[in-house]
Amino acid sequence: MSDLLERLRGRGWRMTAQRRVVAEVLDGDHVHLTADEVHARAVERLPEISRATVYNTLGEMVTLGEVMEVATDGRAKRYDPNAHRPHQHLVCGRCGAIRDVHPAGNPLADLPDTERFGFTISDVEVTYRGICPNCATTA
Amino acid sequence: MSDLLERLRGRGWRMTAQRRVVAEVLDGDHVHLTADEVHARAVERLPEISRATVYNTLGEMVTLGEVMEVATDGRAKRYDPNAHRPHQHLVCGRCGAIRDVHPAGNPLADLPDTERFGFTISDVEVTYRGICPNCATTA
DNA sequence: ATCCTACGATAGACATTGTCTAAGTCAAGT
DNA sequence: ACTTGACTTAGACAATGTCTATCGTAGGAT
Structure with missing residues (x-):
């Protein structure tokens, strides 16, 4: 278990329930979820979370350099929490x-x-x- | 100028005005058009060509191995006619x-x-x- | 040369993925 | 506990791609 959430906190990122859930859902090794998959799993923990928030949050994590965006199939982009270890x-x-x-x-x-x-x-x-x-x- | 059209003919591909125009538009070096760009250029030569035909034709050329599909930006796929020369x-x-x-x-x-x-x-x-x-x- | 027929083309509805906006909500500093 | 600016929301919108039912035609058969 990498510590995506800890890394984000350490950067002074304003924490909300939604952001925490997205970070928790995305954490781990060999994790490459699409935005909608992240949303589906986030909804299990926080039913009122919206699609837009998931997209925004993922985009911010990419901008911060804490998450990598991968386009392996020309379909939906996938998100990889291991941005700090090149691979x-x-x-x-x-x-x-x-x-x-x-x-x-x-x-x-x-x-x-x-x-x-x-x-x-x-x-x-x-x-x-x-x-x-x-x-x-x-x- | 590579000879995409010739290669397709040589494979016994049934030729139509639409397929010929798509192949002509896509031919060349450093060409990486999206499906809609191909459609826009094809329409200049054959105004009644439909979007679906362009998508179908591009898909068939990819299946035949005569055109490469490239997804460089997570947006629209691009099509590269240089499938026979690895790069x-x-x-x-x-x-x-x-x-x-x-x-x-x-x-x-x-x-x-x-x-x-x-x-x-x-x-x-x-x-x-x-x-x-x-x-x-x-x- | 003309006819047949299966394959190709068409328009437009539909599906998927992603973005934007206006209004409501809340985390965090004072 | 307030206040404020940043965050979240629902849903409209946009971009890209797929599917279906119908029509047209390339190319072989006659």
């Missing part, structure tokens, strides 16, 4: 399962100057795609 | 400009077995993010 993602093309992975090496170093077109590069995002063991057997 | 993307975080890039090395080799969780990996997608020279000066 990449491994996605199952059949069931959509996502695992956090830590590749060796630095992909940034692999891009020669001649291929940078004058850009100032700040970040690299790597998505590995394949089939998970569970889907492979249930072919 | 990655470099995206400007301010204006959204996209360049095709060819990194050295093979990112797949960078993922140790212990980080594969039993997945059979078939593909790696790398997105470099930064600021393009144009946006850097117009700061």
